[in-house]
Amino acid sequence: MIEIIAIDTPSLGDRSYLVEDGETAFVVDPQRDIDRVLDLAQVRGLRITDVFETHIHNDYVTGGLALARVTGAAYHINAADPVSFERTPIEDGDVIDVGPHMRVRALATPGHTFTHLSYVLEAPGHAPMVFTGGSLLYGSTGRPDLLGPVHTGELVKRQYASAHRLADVLPDDAEIYPTHGFGSFCSATQSDADRSTIGREKRVNPVLTQQERDYVDELLAGLDAYPAYYAHMGPANSSGPDAPDLTEPKTADPAELRSRIEAGEWVVDLRSRTAFAAGHVAGTLNFGADGSFATYLGWLIPWGTPLSLLGDTAEQVADAQRELVRIGIDRVEAAATGTPEAWSGDAPLGSFPRADFGELAMVRHHRPVTVLDVRRNLEWTQNHIDGAVHIPLHELLDRLGEVPTGEVWVHCQAGYRASIAASILAAAGRRVVAVDDEFDRAARTGLPLSAG
Known part of the structure; x- marks a missing residue:
């Protein structure tokens, strides 16, 4: 048989x-x-x-x-x-x-x-x-x-x-x-x-x-x-790649994490986008382990950039490490588990608001805000919010200068990519709101949409 x-x-x-x-x-x-x-x-x-x-x-x-x-x-x-x-x-x-x-x-x-x-x-x-x-x-x-x-x-x-x-x-x-x-x-x-x-x-x-x-x-x-x-x-x-080394990375303290961020290295927070928005170490980036973590991290990171991971648990970090070796990111410089308060030391935590498309529709009636759409080109062509700025997520790091100044409401199709983009903008010192919502709901809120 x-x-x-x-x-x-x-x-x-x-x-x-x-x-x-x-x-x-x-x-x-x-x-x-x-x-x-x-x-x-x-x-x-x-x-x-x-x-x-x-x-x-x-x-x-x-x-x-x-x-x-x-x-x-x-x-x-x-x-x-x-x-x-x-x-x-x-x-x-x-x-x-x-x-x-x-x-x-x-x-x-x-x-x-x-x-x-x-x-x-x-x-x-x-x-x-x-x-x-x-x-x-x-x-x-x-x-x-x-x-x-x-x-x-x-x-x-x-x-x-x-x-x-x-x-x-x-x-x-x-x-x-x-x-x-x-x-x-x-x-x-x-x-x-x-x-x-x-x-x-x-x-x-x-x-x-x-x-x-x-x-x-x-x-x-x-x-x-x-x-x-x-x-x-x-x-x-x-x-001819060898078998991967999945040895647990060394533990980093707050001083080392801050030093790595200031040196331009990537320190990635694996927690959910909800947890990250509520409080995170300033300068860290959010690629949640609950989504297509390795795909988007591998897509965006400048190849060869040193990488450290922050997670809720050692198991979460180990799972992420396994995902990374599958795409050839073999070395994690350091890691830490627990809470952002423990990772930040005495430094204040960063945070940003989350919202849905209904809240975006109401805000646009009262004050001017930039709507940033980070979906891919075919998604944008199919349907998008009138007046939105379109920069696909995978191009955002190279095109940050094109994001208008002021308050930025960033969205994607379902919220995962928007959180990544929001973390990038927040790390760059921008004032950002992450739209954590399904794009299919945008039309029902009265937001004007266009195709093409």
Whole structure:
């Protein structure tokens, strides 16, 4: 009996897979923190013999090489990928026997990258199962633009052809297991589906229901910005990343924290946006552990900036550290847990108000305030508040000088990004109010909205 165990990383919108027959196992697209895979294999009494990469990932640091070294497994990467370490090269059409019951066949499916491979699992008594990585996703496909605009036009057409190849060579009951598409920025669009088959995708996926030109035009029109740290992931994965060091960082006292802030380092508060607004160490930035912490921190931080973490508990800091190593931020300089009063010493705490869109509507009737919208470009184009200033969150640090003086009410789609932006503005000495509300409520408050 073959069992496929999905190992979710919801903060990055990705899945890895452990596939086993009761004794032998292989792994597809493992994340950097390989202890999750090793723990599963140990509990189940499995021997991992093979590790497969569908592509050189752009959104996280792989754990494939480290996992292969620990387990003695063969590490399969496309023979065409220019990596700087020993691996077991694999090409289109190659078949790997994994134990006595599983055969894995490689299929070239370029589009997300030029060398992308999908892997078809064939086992007695089972319909084929295909691990599609960043190729065919649930209701979508992987983005074709991550290798730069010069390649996007070619890759999007290859993505279309690859999806049709999978649909042509596999039966309708073949189950698909993508790596991306669960909130990952590697996905062209998002779907709520949690499982699918080739037959279902033929009915619902635009890449299989539309003509090529319509698919290409629609997909390209829907692409928006992706995290800046992606630029570092491909080189890291090609060089062969080691297993991460998750050793607890040293504890910082108030004097050290203040010194680090004054030196221009990042001291990040992991607490909720509600707690941060009520009181925080002046100069710290709020990337709450309850949201897409690693994605947005990795997107905004100048790469290589020393980083320290503040959290409610040691567990919160440890979880954040695990998130960071997945995107290649391996070193946390220092940390502290507890309360902002303990972290600040004798220095006064910073704070700023929180509000909803109804309060913003009332305030605009009485006095002029700047409304700062930090959503991405496609969100702004769909609908925005008349008169608002638009600076996407990922551009805010470089464009602070464009934020008008005076009182700034900052909003996003649901409040998380607004809190990050508010903390940046507050650290820069600006007078800010964080709108902690769903943007869908803005129209019901009487705020005038426009599209385009």
